[in-house]
Amino acid sequence: DGGITQSPKYLFRKEGQNVTLSCEQNLNHDAMYWYRQDPGQGLRLIYYSQIVNDFQKGDIAEGYSVSREKKESFPLTVTSAQKNPTAFYLCASTGQGSRHEQYFGPGTRLTVT
Amino acid sequence: AQSVTQLGSHVSVSEGALVLLRCNYSSSVPPYLFWYVQYPNQGLQLLLKYTSAATLVKGINGFEAEFKKSETSFHLTKPSAHMSDAAEYFCAVTRANQAGTALIFGKGTTLSVSS
Numbered sequence: 001d002g003g004i005t006q007s008p009k010y011l012f013r014k015e016g017q018n019v020t021l022s023c024e025q026n027l028n029h030d031a032m033y034w035y036r037q038d039p040g041q042g043l044r045l046i047y048y049s050q051i052v053n054d055f056q057k058g059d060i061a062e063g064y065s066v067s068r069e070k071k072e073s074f075p076l077t078v079t080s081a082q083k084n085p086t087a088f089y090l091c092a093s094t095g096q097g098s099r100h101e102q103y104f105g106p107g108t109r110l111t112v113t
Numbered sequence: 114a115q116s117v118t119q120l121g122s123h124v125s126v127s128e129g130a131l132v133l134l135r136c137n138y139s140s141s142v143p144p145y146l147f148w149y150v151q152y153p154n155q156g157l158q159l160l161l162k163y164t165s166a167a168t169l170v171k172g173i174n175g176f177e178a179e180f181k182k183s184e185t186s187f188h189l190t191k192p193s194a195h196m197s198d199a200a201e202y203f204c205a206v207t208r209a210n211q212a213g214t215a216l217i218f219g220k221g222t223t224l225s226v227s228s
Contacts, residue, residue: 004156006156033215035215035218040122040220040221041220042203042218042219042220042221043157043203043218044218045215048214048215058215088154090156090157092157100145100147100164100207100214100216101147101159101162102147102157102159102215102216103159104149104156104157104158105156106155106156107154107155107156109154
């Protein structure tokens with residue numbers, strides 16, 4: 001089945017540690033996105049990538065980094081510079097001709113203590 | 114700049130009652146509009162989308178939405194609520210008429226359904 005996988009589902013880290021969240025898609029989509037979700041805040045865009053080896057900052061990129069070395073993969077690193085990293089992180093992708101419709105992964109809940 | 118406003122962070126209805134979730138948008142370009150549903154601790158699932166074809170859009174699970182340009186609205190309705198409709202709903206608009214650009218989401222409306 002085609003889709004987006006995010007791993008792990010739950011992640012726990014100590015403050016001051018960097019952590020990388022995985023996002024893999026087998027939909028052959030060109031564009032991929034990372035969103036952060038906090039209660040009552042909706043989804044806020046962190047980074048997005050329209051093609052391999054290229055990515056752009058979203059609205060809340062500070063304290064995060066990404067890479068796009070393969071079309072299928074778009075990992076997100078939450079660095080120690082991110083002041084409030086505890087959140088639900090969602091990865092999404094869009095294919096050519098899909099008219100901006102985004103397909104979402106199941107999400108990773110990150111807790112930093 | 115584009116934006117999305119969802120009126121009412123929480124809506125409660127009885128099973129069998131009409132569901133109405135409100136969404137207003139602002140956009141400097143002809144928008145594409147979406148409604149997504151999210152169940153607890155899961156990703157978002159597309160309910161329906163408006164992409165400049167018919168203004169009344171039918172989606173999954175009996176939901177529909179009407180694009181009203183004059184009111185800049187895209188409200189989501191369902192004639193008869195079911196217990197399984199209890200979830201969080203998000204309205205979203207395209208940022209610009211450009212492929213690969215991200216969506217702007219509203220803050221969400223939590224729908225509760227009582228028996």
